[in-house]
Amino acid sequence: MTDLSYVRKESHPDLPPPKSEVGVIAWLRQNLFSNWVNTLLTAAALYLLYKAVPPLFNWMFWEADWSGKTYQDCTSDGACWAMVRVRFDQFMYGFYPVDERWRINLGFLLLLGTGIPLLIEGVPFKKYLAIFVFLIYPFIAFMLFYGGMGLTVVETNEWGGLMLTLVLATVTIIVSLPLGVVFALGRRSNMPVVRIICVAFIELWRGVPLITVLFMGSVMLPLFLPPGTHFDKILRTLIVMAFFAAAYMAEVVRGGLQAIPKGQFEAAQAMGLSYWKMMGLIILPQALKIVIPGIVNTFIGLFKDTTLVLVIGLLDFLSIIQSATTHKNWLGTATEGYVFAACIYWIFCFGMSRYSITLERRLDTTHRD
């Protein structure tokens, strides 16, 4: 029999990790050349980058034409950015009267100036900022963009370009989230009537393509209204898109609500919190946090879906670019137009995506020290 007893006499010191575990070389070896498949993939990727990137840069920058009056002035092999330069103001403002464009700039600057601090952590007076952005700003923006209170009225058929896209996207995004929350709560309600109404609403809007509802909103809705009622086309589009987005949002939020353990509801109830306080203080903050990726996904989808308003004749950012590239002076610049549009859409969508990641990190209370 051997002696099984053992007692450690002194504790082992902490040693630095072996050389192969740290540094650039180690990183390269582990991530790019760990085995022959990996090495092969790395080589293939490098080759593709070498083939694709330099020509793209040549086309976009080094060989591009930056000025000119028509496509004929673009003589080099590269992109004809002259088209974007000449038409830039129209891309931004549509047919909004030139003298009134400051109103749009002011409107968006005001939103940026008050909205962005709202999104940043640690900014003081957030309560007042939020009240301004959500309750006061909409009226100011309406007055600036549309007119009234001494400003000349600019009819919405003169709106267009990026400005129209941003108006459509911002309004639908801001309206669809609270509306979606309401429908998600309604769908889980104990009251059958409320539940049935919410389920019907969600399934109805979710089951129909956006193009169809846009058509119905713009062509069919006026037929049901009493003759002579004027019901603005952009307003109709906004309502239709907000409902459509709210239906999607409701399902995203419902996913979050279902992920909250029953114990959270019970603890809140046992403390005597009413239904709305329980939802507002305990359940929704947690549920919405869980579904931030889904919410932002819906926002991004929505932002890009604003391009569909082209089918009802609104000239949003994409369609105004398309119409420029089909003008006789600029035939042949379709690629430039789409690349430019893609870059702008990408910047907005990527921005939203990055912000959502920051927000997720900031709100994470599980692993914070």
Next chain:
Amino acid sequence: MTNLDTAQGTMSVSDEVAIQIIGMHKWYGDFHVLKDIDMTVYRGERIVICGPSGSGKSTLIRCINRLEEHQQGQIIVDDIELTSDLKGIDAIRREVGMVFQHFNLFPHLTILENLTLAPIWVRKVPKDEAEETAMHYLERVKIPEQADKYPGQLSGGQQQRVAIARSLCMNPRIMLFDEPTSALDPEMISEVLDVMVGLAETGMTMLCVTHEMGFARKVANRVIFMDEGQIVEQNEPEEFFNNPKSERTQLFLSQILSH
């Protein structure tokens, strides 16, 4: 552990009724969970409820604050009868605190916010006053230094102590505990039981579902044994443990004491 010999001596039971349950029945669908429950709890009583899994212990105490609805009979808490009247339910929930097996702290709020939420939003206590009370109770459960952390950063035992403090911040007259130590690692059980013993010494009316028989002997003035949705036996702890009358109680005690 806290000195338990003195614990029972200092605690008195008044003859004022805190909870009265008369001929109460409850069904889940067509499953008869609670059958003809009659029970009177006097102010200052410390009652331990035990019984095999599925016997309806949780359901019984959850009926007292209306987390579950009973279908027949009466439950009267602090002279208010539990009916579907929401005002009555709210009034009772303000007076009855509950501690759960899985703590159920709110993970998105700090410890301090967990403690002040209900006082601020339900009792309308000013914020600084609520925070003062919260710190007082955190000191009582011996973790004032954790006030600004989030629940996820605390150990199970600490979380359960926070949960107890959270209930106490509402200044309840009755406390319900549903297996408060059964989700804890063994070395954390005693820190939670200590807090509960301390609470008993203040004269709090307590109903506690637990299998901690040491706790029952030291603190309880009455032990209730449930099986298959019925109260099978109840007695003072000494009598209950040393001299159980019913066969089912004997079997149950032999099972939990044998391991």
